[in-house]
Structures are given as structure tokens and as C-alpha cells.
Amino acid sequence: MTVARPTKASSEGVRKSMRANRGRDTKPELALRRAVHALGLRYRVAVRPLPGIRRTADMVFTKAKVAVFMDGCFWHGCPEHHTTSATNAEYWAEKVQKNRERDAETDRLLGEAGWATVRIWEHEDPVSAAETIAGLVARARDI
Numbered sequence: 301m302t303v304a305r306p307t308k309a310s311s312e313g314v315r316k317s318m319r320a321n322r323g324r325d326t327k328p329e330l331a332l333r334r335a336v337h338a339l340g341l342r343y344r345v346a347v348r349p350l351p352g353i354r355r356t357a358d359m360v361f362t363k364a365k366v367a368v369f370m371d372g373c374f375w376h377g378c379p380e381h382h383t384t385s386a387t388n389a390e391y392w393a394e395k396v397q398k399n400r401e402r403d404a405e406t407d408r409l410l411g412e413a414g415w416a417t418v419r420i421w422e423h424e425d426p427v428s429a430a431e432t433i434a435g436l437v438a439r440a441r442d443i
Contacts, residue, residue, distance in 0.1 A: 328422040329358055329370045335430035341437060343368075349415055355406045357417075359433075364440035365415045368433055369406075372422050375399055381423055416440055 324346050336343065336359065347360040349367045357367035373381035377396045385392040407417045416436055420429045 324358065326370070326372075326422070328372075328426070331426040332368075332370060332420060332429055333359065335426040336433055339430055339434045341430075341434055349410055350413055353406075353409055355402075355409070361437050361440070364437045366418065366433070366437050366440050367410055367415055368418045368420065369403070370420050370422060371403070376403060376421075378421050378423070380421075 333343075333345070341361070343359045343361050345359060346356055347362075348354070348356050349360055349365075358370045359368035360366070361368075371378070374383065375396065376382075377400050382396070403419070407419075410417050418433055418436060420433075
């Protein structure tokens, strides 16, 4: 059983803002899904590629064994757009670092199981990202 840790929100306003952040179906995710769908690809949404591992991919191409993750610039430490938090900076720096470590572990575990992973930053153009995904899925299907 997992026990929820209390949040480290610095105020009630920050707590409400944190709770309002969506875990899926964000605008960048929806734009990417539309672009991938427009290329004729079909996929599963918010699926764990490996049942024994608690990691959920944003899009999964099951037969091709391709898992797509849409990473938020703040939450995953984008080298171009990540900003340090003005309040509770130590907490957020640690959280982002743990997210990045978990991302690397996820990529490694999926790779060991024969999966290809694609990480798309939320700021990337959805059409070009969709083309990248389509190329990877096509190559995986040809193998």
C-alpha cells in the first residue's frame, strides 16, 4: 500500500494550482495525438507498456512496441525552458531531479524489454513530433 506524502505547497493558492495540473489530456498531448492520428496511426492512450512496472506512457503502439512520453518543461527539467521555482526551490529541484532519474530508468527498463521510447517536450511542434513517431513506428513494424 502506498501512503500519499503531504504536498510541500507554500500556500493554499499554490496547493490549488498544483492540484489543477492535469496528469493527461493536456493541450500539448491532445495536439500530438491529433497530429499522429492525422498520419493514419492508431494507438492506445495512457497505458503501462510493461504491466509489472508502474510507468504510464502517454501513447503506446503495442504491436510495434513503441512508447511515447510527452514531458512537461517544468516537471521534467527541459534544458531550454525549465525555470527554477521562486518558492520552495529546494523541494522542486529535488522533485525535477527525481523525475529525470525515473525517466531514464523507464527508458532503460523499456529498452531492456525490447521497447523503443520517444520523449517529446511539450514545446515541440506536434506535426514534426508526429512524423518522428511515425518513422519510429514504421521502422519497428519492419523489423
